[in-house]
Amino acid sequence: MNFVDEVEIFVKAGDGGNGAVSFRREKYVPRGGPDGGDGGRGGNIIFRIDPGLNTLQPFRHKRRFVAENGKAGRGKNQHGRSGKDLVIRVPPGTIVKDKETGLLLSDLTYENPEWIAARGGRGGKGNARFATPTNQAPRFFQEGKKGQERQLKLELKLLADVGLVGAPNAGKSTLLSRVTSARPKIADYPFTTLVPQLGVVELGEERSFVMADIPGLIKGAHQGAGMGIDFLRHIDRTAVVLHLVDISEGHERAIATYDTVKNELLSYQKDIVEKEQIVALNKIDVAREKEIVKAKETLEKRGIRVIPISAYTGQGLGRLLDELYHLVIRVRKEKEFDERESF
Numbered sequence: 001m002n003f004v005d006e007v008e009i010f011v012k013a014g015d016g017g018n019g020a021v022s023f024r025r026e027k028y029v030p031r032g033g034p035d036g037g038d039g040g041r042g043g044n045i046i047f048r049i050d051p052g053l054n055t056l057q058p059f060r061h062k063r064r065f066v067a068e069n070g071k072a073g074r075g076k077n078q079h080g081r082s083g084k085d086l087v088i089r090v091p092p093g094t095i096v097k098d099k100e101t102g103l104l105l106s107d108l109t110y111e112n113p114e115w116i117a118a119r120g121g122r123g124g125k126g127n128a129r130f131a132t133p134t135n136q137a138p139r140f141f142q143e144g145k146k147g148q149e150r151q152l153k154l155e156l157k158l159l160a161d162v163g164l165v166g167a168p169n170a171g172k173s174t175l176l177s178r179v180t181s182a183r184p185k186i187a188d189y190p191f192t193t194l195v196p197q198l199g200v201v202e203l204g205e206e207r208s209f210v211m212a213d214i215p216g217l218i219k220g221a222h223q224g225a226g227m228g229i230d231f232l233r234h235i236d237r238t239a240v241v242l243h244l245v246d247i248s249e250g251h252e253r254a255i256a257t258y259d260t261v262k263n264e265l266l267s268y269q270k271d272i273v274e275k276e277q278i279v280a281l282n283k284i285d286v287a288r289e290k291e292i293v294k295a296k297e298t299l300e301k302r303g304i305r306v307i308p309i310s311a312y313t314g315q316g317l318g319r320l321l322d323e324l325y326h327l328v329i330r331v332r333k334e335k336e337f338d339e340r341e342s343f
């Protein structure tokens with residue numbers, strides 16, 4: 001079970017630029033004084049939190065970060081330009097450790113939003129700095145210092161954005177395995193899933209959210225039937241609930257099952273039913289069109305958002321993920337506002 005996102009990356013700050021060796025050249029002045037400028041400082045590597053991010057997935061595609069070097073100094077006492085800092089954006093809650101020793105280096109949160117991971121090397125002095133009464137024409141310069149480099153390990157405890165609920169066999173694990181790289185066990189018997197599973201849905205660059213699959217709910221779950229309802233605490237903090245309903249056995253059965261699961265959720269905590277919700281009618285590949293339409297109408301009359309899908313063939317999943325993503329973003333923005341307000 002993997003509740004933690006982990007990546008290893010390499011960072012290197014920029015090297016300092018070298019100092020210059022140069023002498024003034026002026027007409028009628030045969031031997032001008034030294035005028036070599038200093039090198040610029042190398043850019044730092046800086047970690048900064050970005051509340052819009054919530055996984056470390058982007059680091060799967062990019063693992064090397066190198067900041068810009070400082071420029072060398074030049075004649076006429078011109079100093080080299082400093083290298084630009086490289087800012088690496090990470091989700092709040094990211095923990096940075098030394099890859100080799102495992103030592104905790106930084107814990108990036110709203111209270112500690114920024115951390116310098118590697119310092120750029122300082123620039124070297126130009127020969128102008130070395131002139132003395134006894135050596136008025138120094139022909140040497142100082143080299144820039146190398147930028148710090150480090151192997152780091154980033155860790156993030158995943159919090160699910162979308163919680164999947166539904167009766168046993170509704171197809172929750174099938175859906176999770178279809179839209180994330182998680183590989184939960186799938187079988188045609190109830191209670192295949194015994195512990196919650198998490199997966200990251202990646203829609204594109206930095207557009208991702210975390211989905212949690214939990215065991216199926218049956219009538220009486222709040223009194224301990226089936227797997228009980230204790231595991232519902234895993235979706236206490238999710239932004240959105242995705243309720244999966246099997247439509248392959250007709251609309252009446254589907255609605256009855258929906259109501260049973262909803263009642264169990266209510267017994268657990270009233271807040272859960274106040275969350276943003278989408279109902280996905282699953283297994284449309286083996287359902288009759290008429291039944292799908294009826295179930296959809298019944299639920300929509302109650303003001304519920306309904307999307308027919310097949311977790312198996314993939315029908316309807318593009319739209320479902322898009323809508324989930326937009327809901328997640330909306331709730332995340334509200335939450336971010338609350339967190340800022342409270343501190």
Ligand SMILES: Nc1nc2c(ncn2[C@@H]2O[C@H](COP(=O)(O)OP(=O)(O)OP(=O)(O)O)[C@@H](O)[C@H]2O)c(=O)[nH]1
Binds near residue numbers: 167174187189309311
């Ligand atoms: N035809 C069809 N079968 C599906 C679909 N989705 C899931 N199934 C099948 O339904 C059965 C149950 O799927 P699971 O994904 O294990 O269901 P679950 O909701 O995770 O079940 P529990 O973990 O027991 O709560 C499996 O045999 C799946 O192959 C679908 O869209 N179409």
Ligand SMILES: [Mg+2]
Binds near residue numbers: 174184185214215
């Ligand atoms: Mg399952």
